Amino acid sequence: MEEIRELKERLEGERPVAWEDFPDIGLYMDQLISYMPRQLIHYGEGETLTSAMVNNYIKDGAMPRAEGKRYSRTHLAYLTALCALKQVLSVKDAGLLLEAAGAGQEPQALYARFLEELDRALDVTAGTLDASDGEEDLAPLALSLALRSYADRLACQRLLELIRARRPQEEKGKKSKKQPGTDG
Numbered sequence: 001m002e003e004i005r006e007l008k009e010r011l012e013g014e015r016p017v018a019w020e021d022f023p024d025i026g027l028y029m030d031q032l033i034s035y036m037p038r039q040l041i042h043y044g045e046g047e048t049l050t051s052a053m054v055n056n057y058i059k060d061g062a063m064p065r066a067e068g069k070r071y072s073r074t075h076l077a078y079l080t081a082l083c084a085l086k087q088v089l090s091v092k093d094a095g096l097l098l099e100a101a102g103a104g105q106e107p108q109a110l111y112a113r114f115l116e117e118l119d120r121a122l123d124v125t126a127g128t129l130d131a132s133d134g135e136e137d138l139a140p141l142a143l144s145l146a147l148r149s150y151a152d153r154l155a156c157q158r159l160l161e162l163i164r165a166r167r168p169q170e171e172k173g174k175k176s177k178k179q180p181g182t183d184g
Contacts, residue, residue, distance in 0.1 A: 005131035012126045014041050015119060016080045019073060019108050026070025029054065039080045049083060057082055062095030077111035084118065088153055093160050100163045
């Protein structure tokens with residue numbers, strides 16, 4: 001089936017650019033927004049990244065603030081990871097995951113690890129596709145992929161709970177600390 005062959009080829013061949021291939025100059029917000037769609041595989045319309053979304057990711061602590069009004073390779077790397085992860089996680093959980101995975105690492109190393117894991121995941125999924133499958137195979141294959149996604153999400157959510165539970169106590173209690181002279 002031609003559509004399955006095309007999907008398999010895209011999963012095997014399309015990847016975000018490497019760190020070294022990011023623009024080496026700071027980008028303004030409109031340049032950042034126009035750059036990002038080429039980073040991930042899309043089908044159909046899908047959600048388009050907006051400046052409000054970028055500002056919210058920064059406000060939520062999921063990615064660093066702009067350097068003046070310019071966005072660097074670090075920002076492109078974080079946005080690439082966030083745009084992929086938010087397909088299956090909340091932005092808050094995606095930010096926590098990136099923070100935990102990148103602990104003690106430079107952004108370039110975190111991005112390299114992200115690319116490595118994404119490459120592996122796309123290859124595994126591409127390996128489940130067979131261009132010789134017919135129309136009758138579409139629903140069972142989609143069911144299998146959906147259930148694997150469900151199982152992976154369950155495991156990921158549990159691991160995020162474990163990460164959250166092991167964070168230093170002072171970070172967990174920042175907002176919930178009892179203020180002197182209050183009844184809370």
